Amino acid sequence: MSGARRVKVTSPQTRLALARGHRRHPQLLPLPAPADAEAARAVFAAQRRTALRTVALLGVALFGSSGAVAVWPSLDRISVGGVPVSWLVLVFATYPVLLLLAVHHVRRAERVEDRHDAGGAGGGS
Numbered sequence: 548m549s550g551a552r553r554v555k556v557t558s559p560q561t562r563l564a565l566a567r568g569h570r571r572h573p574q575l576l577p578l579p580a581p582a583d584a585e586a587a588r589a590v591f592a593a594q595r596r597t598a599l600r601t602v603a604l605l606g607v608a609l610f611g612s613s614g615a616v617a618v619w620p621s622l623d624r625i626s627v628g629g630v631p632v633s634w635l636v637l638v639f640a641t642y643p644v645l646l647l648l649a650v651h652h653v654r655r656a657e658r659v660e661d662r663h664d665a666g667g668a669g670g671g672s
């Protein structure tokens with residue numbers, strides 16, 4: 548095995564692309580102005596507060612639905628169509644709430660960006 552030479556195997560498309568030599572040189576993006584950086588920090592901080600609120604509400608929704616099942620153990624004994632009501636509560640109460648939380652969070656995050664852009668704090672791109 549010591550005399551065997553390793554061979555690099557590439558796809559024909561890769562060989563063609565390398566033969567063309569049209570490699571783009573990476574261009575560095577310009578550094579933002581201090582005002583743009585400050586505006587970006589403000590947007591990031593506002594979106595972080597929104598995210599923390601959303602995570603808190605997510606915890607309330609998840610632990611609340613599980614807590615409801617724990618508080619009312621009789622939900623396990625009642626069935627609808629052979630399925631315990633406790634499962635139905637977890638499925639049909641929790642997932643729509645999660646979806647609403649996600650939609651609400653995205654809208655609030657976008658509103659924060661729009662408010663900062665409209666206020667002239669965003670950097671005109």
